[in-house]
Amino acid sequence: MQHLTDDDIKQFDAQLRGQREAVLAAIRQRLHQGGDPDQLALANHFADVREQAEADLLGDTDIGQLQLELADLEALDYALGRIAGDAYGGCAGCGEPIALPRLRAQPAARMCLACQEALEKQGPPVPH
Ligand SMILES: [Zn+2]
Numbered sequence: 001m002q003h004l005t006d007d008d009i010k011q012f013d014a015q016l017r018g019q020r021e022a023v024l025a026a027i028r029q030r031l032h033q034g035g036d037p038d039q040l041a042l043a044n045h046f047a048d049v050r051e052q053a054e055a056d057l058l059g060d061t062d063i064g065q066l067q068l069e070l071a072d073l074e075a076l077d078y079a080l081g082r083i084a085g086d087a088y089g090g091c092a093g094c095g096e097p098i099a100l101p102r103l104r105a106q107p108a109a110r111m112c113l114a115c116q117e118a119l120e121k122q123g124p125p126v127p128h
Contacts, residue, residue, distance in 0.1 A: 016083070
């Protein structure tokens with residue numbers, strides 16, 4: 001299912017790592033310190049509760065922004081994991097290759113456009 005050349009992969013890898021660094025830097029700045037692992041664990045805790053109502057009840061735009069950044073980080077980690085596992089570029093929904101222009105626009109995309117649109121129609125994904 002590999003539709004990407006080594007050069008494509010290399011380019012996406014570099015792009016994803018760059019984005020990951022930027023997101024991590026933003027998260028660290030938001031947490032007002034320099035990448036303490038305990039603080040990142042706390043951040044991950046927020047990621048865990050981000051679907052829950054209590055996270056909304058916090059009503060804190062900083063937390064909302066943090067959650068978005070953590071979601072980005074998760075997507076980037078996922079994509080980098082796919083590169084490491086030699087599975088990058090495959091749709092997590094149908095398994096078909098994700099179109100190259102879509103990956104160029106959004107290197108951390110997990111799904112092809114059709115699956116993404118289907119998902120958005122049916123609401124948030126069900127964990128499994
Ligand atoms: Zn798909």
